[in-house]
Ligand SMILES: [Zn+2]
């Protein structure tokens with residue numbers, strides 16, 4: 001690995017900042033303390049900052065030379081509403097809040113890069129360091145754009161990364177095109193007619209209606225979408241009834257839909273509505289159909305993907321830059337990629353052996369109560385960020 005010496009020298013200090021953030025997790029749009037920590041670090045290093053985009057967002061601006069070229073690097077900064085089961089010294093101090101996705105580490109890697117960029121300035125142009133709140137369901141990226149991120153800080157491209165347990169430290173993964181799915185929610189309320197469960201002929205029972213709908217929805221995946229396209233419909237909640245001898249008068253079903261393209265999403269939403277409405281009608285019931293689109297699919301731009309792949313290969317060797325296998329998880333970096341060219345990649349977090357005594361069962365994936373970010377990644381991630389910024393600004397347009 002070709003790590004940058006000055007970043008390695010600072011890594012322990014940045015790891016301490018990472019652990020401080022880990023111990024004080026904050027949820028969507030409440031990242032006040034976290035933003036204060038980021039702002040203080042950047043200011044201490046002489047980096048001008050802008051605060052307040054999406055409420056708690058922080059943008060650091062590192063400028064050098066006379067070029068008007070600019071590139072953005074993004075870290076998400078929020079935690080999850082879950083209780084940490086680790087008991088090591090930097091475990092969460094707040095019950096019900098935890099950095100279980102490693103956004104504390106994403107913040108630390110970008111801080112380490114910021115420090116090096118401002119100290120050494122081996123580039124001509126501007127690097128925007130985008131610290132984004134509310135990735136975990138709040139759409140912080142969309143809110144930063146609504147608040148004028150790309151107008152205030154006109155950048156040619158933007159790059160983002162996520163740590164990935166199960167991939168070795170020193171490995172990266174990236175892919176051109178769709179890599180994370182669109183994330184959407186539905187809620188279907190079936191209105192029947194309640195009555196005595198011993199005399200069902202006097203009622204319109206919403207339970208068999210719901211059962212038919214659940215089955216029929218899966219035929220949208222198996223019969224309506226092209227076999228080479230991907231889609232998921234998961235009914236995850238069915239709520240109805242209170243007592244064994246009463247036919248309930250309504251049933252509420254909720255769940256999630258995932259797709260890699262908006263075409264498939266349009267089709268699934270339309271078909272689900274048709275299936276729900278007509279199935280309810282076939283049984284003499286009625287239904288309300290609600291469908292909410294959350295994050296769009298994360299689609300990497302081809303030439304920015306190749307650029308990022310080259311930079312990572314220079315740092316860890318081409319054999320350690322894998323092809324990213326797309327996942328049906330979702331990521332709000334997708335909004336940034338709708339506004340600007342760019343790419344999103346994964347950085348291996350190791351199998352969990354980095355964790356100190358006092359952690360729960362391992363190894364574990366993201367969003368597990370015993371997960372922890374691997375501090376070994378800080379110099380590696382920061383080196384890649386610095387090289388990406390330097391080489392982007394030195395590249396031909
Ligand atoms: Zn997450």
Ligand SMILES: [Zn+2]
Nearest residue numbers: 101102103162
């Ligand atoms: Zn995450």
